Amino acid sequence: MSESLDIIILTFNEAKNIGDCLQSAALLKANIYIVDSGSTDNTLDICRLYTQNIFNHPFENYAAQRNWALDNLPLTGTWILNLDADHRVTPELAAQLNDIFSKSVDPEINGFLISRRTMFMGKWIKHGGHYPTYHANLFRQGFGHCEEKLYDQHFKVTGNTQVLKTDIIDVITDSLTSFIARHNHWATLEAQYLVEQQNAPLVDDNGKLVHPRLFGNPMERRRYMKKRYEAFPLFVRPVIYFTIRYFIKLGFLDGKTGLVFHFLQGFWFRFLIDAKIYELRKENKK
Template structure:
């Protein structure tokens, strides 16, 4: 007896990205659901070529949008795959998932961890500890939810997960201007979150977030390392992180494009977060 699969894709003015995403998703034997948050371009028209399951919901933040979709769409599949418009299902992943779901999945498995293959200015970033990077995009319906964080959210799965060896392609930018604007926005959210965590450090204990564990699954291990990173002093930690990532983890092997990516994403972005934390702390002292 086979398993059934639903795919949820979030959109907002994604006419440049969405068709390639939908074409890749069509390789899977699945029902495709699109949740749009007010696109004013050709996004909806493109989606209508691939699915009639198009729903509209105002966007507050990524986590709330994801969890609204999981709780309110008329899903019928026993499994849910969560994609963004800039994701691409590789042929290898599609073949593997079609094979897995052609039979019953072991009942103790409630989720699959899939690595993202980051594409930056048409180059696959293979080094600097950036690949493989696993996410729990795929889980049994009712056994997964998105962390309620403003930035760097992961899907949290209840029960055992299994690591897959095939990838989702993540096309993270169409231009440096877009990359910088998005990361400036995300730096603001991450700075706010870290400052708030200083006053509410017990949030992890409520079970809302992926638990940081050094010897856990790849997501739990990465969350543990992030917590260790956050314990270092502001402005020192991005320097140390970039040195480790670019030199010790061989980020330099990604060439000139890799230098741009690792510097912007591995140093500038994190330095900007620290600067915004510094600014928030100074403003708090004035009150």
């Protein structure tokens, strides 16, 4: 017996992105659901070319929006694939998922981990430990939710997961200006979260967060390494991280475009987080 698939895509003024996203998603045998948060461009006109399942919900944060969609949309599929407008389903992933869901999936498997293929300034960033990077975008209905975090939130799956060897393309920016603006915003959220955690550590009694485990699945291992990173002193850790990523993990093989990406995302962004943490701590002492 075959399985059915629903796709959820969040949008807000994504006219530049959503057409390519939906065109790639159309390769899948799936129902597509759009959750828009008040677009004022022609995003929804483009969406209507692919689906009539369009819903509006005010945006609070990404985690709240994703969980609202999971809890409130009239989903009918056995499985749910969560995408962003800047994601592209590769033909290889579409073929693999269509094959997987053409028959019954092992009932012991409740989710699939899919790697993102980061595209930056038109180049695939392959090195520096940035690929493969797995996310639990796909899970059985009722067995997944988004972590309630303001930044670096992941989907948490209840039960066993399986790693897929095909990718989602992630077009992470349309310009350096927007890249810097978005990362400045995310740095603020991450700094606030880390300062709050230091003052009142979050206790995850309900299993809502991805647990850091050295010998867990790829997401759990990455969360473990992030916790290790956070244990290092401010301003020292970005230097160590960039050195490991760019030199030891061969980020320099990504060329000049890779230098821009690894420096901005692997050093500047993390140094900015530390600077904002430093600023918040000084303010809290006043």
